[in-house]
Amino acid sequence: MTASPLPSLTETDPVPLLRGTLQAADRALIFAGMLLLLEVAKFLTVGNTEAVDLTGAGNPVARALWYPLYFGLILALGARISALLRVLVPAWPIFALLGVTAASQIWSVAPEVTSRRVVAVTFTALFGIYLALREDRLDTLRTAGAAMLAAALFNLGTVMVRPGVGIDHVDHIGAWKGIMVEKNALGGEMARAGLVLAWLAHADRRWRTLWMAGFAVAVLLVLGSTSRTALLALALPMAAFALYLLGRRSPVAALGVFYLAVTAAGAAALYVWLAPEQAVGLIGKDLTFTGRTGIWDACMTKILEVPWTGYGFGAFWVEPYGPSYDVRVQVEWIVPSAHNSWIETGLALGFPGMVLLGVLVVLALARSGLAVLGGATPWIFLGLMQLTLFSMSESLIFWHPNTFSCTLFAFYATLALMPAARRQKKPGA
Incomplete structure (x- = not known):
């Protein structure tokens, strides 16, 4: 037998399949959610030229775009309440991390900002879990992939039609940034999209030509962004998958x-x-990782001042003369983030948050690796490896709503439910 292209849960139906209008609404929710995470909706309303927001206030119009998604997500999860309850225990690291995040409002140095960002990251996690709970695994992947393809085409169109917006003319002259605020953001999102579109090209024979074309667009955007980290994060999983196919012969x-x-x-x-x-020069860095090591050292010093609590979720960088002031003085520029997902989590939640995030990622990697040994294809494992690579140099995982955080939660919830699916299959076998 050949390996299943998806770690399928379709062997069991936690809830009845949605039909007709309800199924269309289900797909629309996923498509809209992905466009929000990929910043397409934000670009269409407020553009991509906002200055770095040090107050944490954000743009009220951009924030309001999320409210219909939250409402729809509540309804969708309500229709799957029994499946949601079943995932509570096997996916305990997600809910433990969300619990610590919510509790950080108590000691946050900017409680109002923390409260808003707790809501945002909670719904990002719930959106990822919702993707894992959907009955038709391939349909979910198709819908998310369609949104990623639309975002890729939108980015490419912006570069071609509005080069003044889509191409960087200030910091990295000539680099593509599309609808994103800077080139690395475009490279990272398109590396993620490229992996999903390649997954679909392998799993979905019916639309394979479309997904292969989308993959080509994603690769073009990664190359245009000139982000070597993004190129490496896309090339390594593709090479690993090629070796996997060769090894199965x-x-x-x-x-x-x-x-x-x-x-x-x-x-x-x-x-x-x-x-x-x-070695680091191959990815366009120096031994300081273009100044990141200095930021990391300064941030670790601040973490050690409050190791068991952190400064509250999303609060550390808010006040110009707050706890982040020492970091900015030390590195001599107005740094907006730690440029490392793990250190960012430490600043927000202290060592408890770092440990919980580590447990979540390590367990996900271990379970996905075991799934590959059990016959599943390695796409989730490769996706997690890509996430881990990006997390080392950027504050992406568990910081603000994006596809990286969402897919981490979706992958973990999917892996957490897989053993239950196998156990439920045996009695009827």
């Missing part, structure tokens, strides 16, 4: 792939050890 091929992978990993580790400066 025969036991001899599998042994050869294993030998090749171990040799390549060893050679890469040796290269980094012997020539670290040249």
